[in-house]
Structures are given as structure tokens and as C-alpha cells.
Amino acid sequence: MPSEKRLRIKTLVMVLAMVVCANAGDLLLKRGMTQIGAVELTAQGIAQAFRLTVANATIWVAIFFLIGFMVSYMTVLSWADYSYVMPAGAFGYAVLTFLAVIFLHESVSPRRWIGVVLICVGVLLVGRTRPRTTEVPSEAVMQCESS
């Protein structure tokens, strides 16, 4: 496979993993914290909330997804441009809106729909540019040089 095409597919897969992990993590965190209830901002209240959060399975699954996000984010940034990954990640806002409509039957304002359309067009524009414009040291190259 030509390296340019391979780079594009690899970047796309990692950005998707990033978006899925970030959204799943945030949603589960929200669900877990709702189970715990409103946290009182006193020393005792925070200590109580801390005990409840570490004992909550949903929160742990959320943390697992958020670590997955951080790992995929760091990995994709090791080869792709920040100015490519950052706007591409905004695709998550569009996905979240569709999920809210399909699964939660939320009503979405026209203003928000316009926002979703702009994000999709913007991500498509960025997605058509080359994912990498700077030189990146690849491990394979470094291994050749050191041997």
C-alpha cells in the first residue's frame, strides 16, 4: 500500500478511536456522577463523594475510556499534525448530537443543526489535506541509524 494512503487510513482510525473513547468516557462519567448525586462542597462532602466515586463501577469504566482517549490522542500526535488532529476531533460534537437525537430523543435547535453542518464541512475540508506536513522520526529509521 502506498505510504501516503496508509498514513491517511491509520490517522483516520486513530481519530475515530479518539472520538469514540472521549464521548463514551464523558457519557459514562456523567452517568456515574448522576448515580452519586450532587456533591456538597465541604471537606466532609468531598471526602464522601471520593469514597463513592472509587466504589462506582461506571466511573471506572469511564476512566478506562478516558485513558483510551489519551493513549490514542498521544499516539496519533506522534505522526500527524496537531492542526489536523485538533479540528478532526471536533467531529465528536456532531456524533454526540446524532446520538442524542437517535437514542435520547432530544430535540435539537436549528442553531445547533447549523453548527453540526459547519463542523462536518470543516472536518471534511481538513480531512482532505495531508495529515503530516513535518518530518517525524520513525522508530524504524532510528533503529537503522543506531545499528
Added chain:
Amino acid sequence: MILGSTGGEIAITHGMKSVGEPARLRPRAVLQFLGRAVRNGWFWTGVPLMALSFYALLVLLSWAPISLVIPASALSYVVGTFGAKFILGEDVSTARWAGVILVCIGVALVAAG
């Protein structure tokens, strides 16, 4: 807040670029790659900056209404692109700029609800 998060992300990007991409995306190779990443100084420059931006967000939310703060944070897409161009030396083409500006307006509209 915007400067903290953008500065943090740029530092991490710089760190990851100097670490280099993993030779292959297998669990073991990725773990070794992450081990090298957390030993990189830039990573530890980025994390406190991102934490700082999170605190700035909390403080800002206590001063200004959330309906203003969250859409305004969409500006970080434009600031981040400037950072990528002038600090990281990435080649930001016209198409990419157009995309970033559309995403920025779009995120502000979505966040405003």
C-alpha cells in the same frame, strides 16, 4: 484557559513528535512507546498546562455564564492552529484554515445549543 489548553497540547504534540511514531500498532510496541513518552520532558510541560486550563475553566465558570464560556472556548481551534503553524512549524494550507474556521464557528453554535 485557551492559552493553557493550547499550550499544553502543543507541548505534548512536540513531545510526541520527538518520541517518534511507534513502528507498529501492536499492544507491546504501543506500551513501550507510551513508556518513552512519559519519560519525555515535554509531556510533563504539557500536563500541568492542561491542568491549569481546567482550573481556569472552573474559575471562569464562577464569573461568567456557561452559555458564554463554552462557545468562547471554541476559539481554541483558531489559537491552536496559529500555534501549530508558528511554534510547531506545520504547513497549514488554505483548505485547512477554512476547515478550522468552519469547525470553530460550528462548535460555538453547537455549544450555544
